[in-house]
Amino acid sequence: MNYADIKYPDIQDGDGIRVALYVSGCHFHCKECHNKEAWDFNFGKKFTNDTIEEIMNLLKNHYVNGLSLLGGEPLEIANQEGILPLIKKVKEELPEKDIWCWTGYDFEKDVLNQMYTQNKVTKELLKYIDIIVDGQFEIENKMEDLAFRGSTNQRKIDVQESLKKGKMVTLKFGDEVRYEEQKPKIMYFESFKKSEKDLTKTLESSTIAVNFNPINNTIEENVFEQPRIKIKEEKETMVAKGID
Numbered sequence: 001m002n003y004a005d006i007k008y009p010d011i012q013d014g015d016g017i018r019v020a021l022y023v024s025g026c027h028f029h030c031k032e033c034h035n036k037e038a039w040d041f042n043f044g045k046k047f048t049n050d051t052i053e054e055i056m057n058l059l060k061n062h063y064v065n066g067l068s069l070l071g072g073e074p075l076e077i078a079n080q081e082g083i084l085p086l087i088k089k090v091k092e093e094l095p096e097k098d099i100w101c102w103t104g105y106d107f108e109k110d111v112l113n114q115m116y117t118q119n120k121v122t123k124e125l126l127k128y129i130d131i132i133v134d135g136q137f138e139i140e141n142k143m144e145d146l147a148f149r150g151s152t153n154q155r156k157i158d159v160q161e162s163l164k165k166g167k168m169v170t171l172k173f174g175d176e177v178r179y180e181e182q183k184p185k186i187m188y189f190e191s192f193k194k195s196e197k198d199l200t201k202t203l204e205s206s207t208i209a210v211n212f213n214p215i216n217n218t219i220e221e222n223v224f225e226q227p228r229i230k231i232k233e234e235k236e237t238m239v240a241k242g243i244d
């Protein structure tokens with residue numbers, strides 16, 4: 001297996017401070033994927049025992065919550081064999097660290113009902129994974145600032161509970177209320193400008209905020225000149241952790 005990157009410290013891919021391993025190789029080729037270079041299974045560096053030691057040493061820091069596996073596609077069969085020795089070692093030597101894994105496969109249809117029943121490696125692999133975020137990135141369901149996913153179709157799954165119950169058990173990311181209740185989201189001009197080129201000619205100041213309704217992709221006409229209330233990131237993190 002090859003890997004594209006190791007990110008440390010990483011605070012975007014799972015709860016708390018993390019070590020994130022981006023493996024190489026993905027056959028899904030989602031439209032507007034941000035990691036296109038990692039589609040190639042030969043991209044990046046060889047994943048070796050030294051890489052495993054490097055990751056283990058980073059995980060040993062007491063303030064690190066866990067390991068995140070992204071890609072590329074960690075659950076491609078060739079990559080499952082590559083990551084198995086790493087996550088087995090993590091759970092044997094550092095059982096307090098949690099392991100999250102992102103996959104384009106559908107957890108119920110592809111992972112539980114097929115890979116898990118047909119492939120010995122998958123069966124062992126799932127024993128060590130705490131959370132899977134499943135589903136391919138869908139540009140039509142993309143929302144800025146979602147917690148730990150790019151589009152609203154992606155689900156957070158409690159792997160060990162799902163295995164115990166024999167059916168998929170999902171968890172809340174903590175920010176679902178924003179789109180489930182169809183509330184307009186406040187976007188600051190700079191981030192808005194990146195996604196909506198048309199508005200750049202009418203809005204000039206970076207202090208201006210606009211209301212953007214992500215459900216029907218409409219822009220509210222009113223433009224506010226005073227600073228707007230920022231979405232409270234800390235609050236969302238607390239909700240995601242189930243503290244609030």
Ligand code: SF4
Binds near residue numbers: 026136137
């Ligand atoms: S599954 Fe992930 S890495 Fe693969 S193409 Fe889709 S977004 Fe990119």
